Amino acid sequence: MKLKALLASAVFAFAAATGVAVAQDYPSKPVNYIIPFNAGGESDIAARLQQPVWEKITGKPLVIQYMAGAGGAQAWSQLNGLEADGYTIMGTNLPHIILQPMAQNVGYKTDDISNVYFFQYTPDAIIVPKNSQFKTLKDLIDYAKANPGIVTVSGSGTNSANDVAQTRFDKLAGVTTTYIPFSGTSPSTAAVLGGQVMAGFSYTTAAITQGDAMRVLAVAADKRVPSFPDVPTFKELGYDMVGGAYRGVAVPKSTPEEVKKQLSDVLDKINHDPDFIKKMEDGGFVVINVPYDQVPDFMAKRKAEYEAAAKDMGIAKK
Template sequence: MKLTTVFSTAIAAAISASAALADGFPERPINLIAPFNAGGGTDLLLRGLAPHFAEAIGANAFVSNMAGGSGTVAASALQGQRPDGYQLAYMSITVSTIQPQIKDVPYGLDSWTPICSVAASPTLLFVSNDSPFQTAEDVVAAVKAEPGKYVYGSSGPGAMTHLTTVAAFAGLGILDDLKHLPFQGSGPAIKELTAGNIQFFGDTEVLMQRGDFRPLMVFNSQRLENYPDVPTATEVGIEAPLNELYLWGGLFAPAGLEPEVTAKLEAACETAVASEGFQTFAENSGTVINYRGAEEFDAFYRAQYESNGALIEAAGL
């Protein structure tokens, strides 16, 4: 038998095996990883999506939490997994495009097979509802009067919650007069905000609505429908590139996933996002749906990875 024939036979067998694997997918439950603690915005959104994704894919799908390192613990663990479609993570802009540019982590631009994007929500700077601060002007006056007294929290250094507060206070010219207290996830942070141990936090509308909080500004191109009296960051004097921040996220698998499996996961994601149940969840929670299929999401993700270098520099990270 000629060597070329042997190679051709081997390639054909490999293609046939891959096709058979894709045809049978999924044969067991799919793990959807939330890279933060339970109770945060990412966790809540993923749990809202999971049952509809499971129905669409025709198999069980369960959510697991793997917190730490502002999302990098979960991402680092996922990038070393076999690319078989059974381990996915819902990763945000920060985990996928910012953390690998500011930390020494084992993943980067080419570590993933993007499956679909789901949401893109603007962030807000907010305080507890019993806070004395009613406006950004109130904050500036108080901080300048007592430098070092006030504390802003985040779900971890470099997380979008951190970038939101940095953008707000750097844009207002008072960043160096505040203290930063990072937490492992938004859930623990907002408990401390409620308790009064931190005075400021930044996150999406979906998380802010879970507590008794008052928004001071929104990092969006226009005011939000649910909060028409809350000014945009631009309106309070914050300039680009710090005036607009969106917490987008989507499902990622490890690099090397078979195209046929990617297509099945993409189709299930599209069906789940469009489902009546998830649309209702999005409406009730203030989630801004922004679906992209695998190819479009891959291009978007790569462009974001490159452009977010400017945001990192502006935030001093």
């Protein structure tokens, strides 16, 4: 019995040293969830919807914090310097973490970010004011073909999902529009409503809040979004365009593998909670399930897509 006790003690000490013990009862204390943007945006809204379900499943608090700056790069450049025990997690966004390091030195490389789960995306949507001359996507395309460069299109920043969407749209539709970047989704949408631009690439989440003031011409999703059942997808209209801002959760790279898997499992349970799914869909989000073991393939596919778009956008690969 004494020998068994000594062996058990040795195994426990080894497990604690390697991080396995942490994983066995993960989480056993509050987890800090860092959002790399300001409060109120899509990343924050999604995290706030995750929070109560996390606490219901784990019985532990999920504490949401903010580290905004440089389009998320300020936080992502510091991620690997944070404690790697699974109790500090961070939101990540695509295409940001792929395009930012390609465009310039932002303090991190794409491969520095250890994503453990991707849980949703907000489909790109092309929007116009309700009184716009463009009643359909065909109206906009026909006008853009007849007037190259005249159609101005707002979006939430340079090298963002909206920037990628405008570039892909122009190529697929055979038109030339002029992209006007703004500092975020809100000012970009305001520019459409105020007539500063003729159209905008935004997200379904932002379009919902505008009600009857705005018309959505098409959404970049595989199928129609429940919150916009009457709006066709680009694919329905003949343009193979699916995408938007994908959001996931990452941890410092040196976090033990077992902890990464445990965190992925918790996030997967949240993503299958019926009430969570309904609230996300009502808000214009599309729920996707990409657990830890599927992240490498998911990232490889996204990288190939964004690197192709980057060439058209004039971004030199670093």
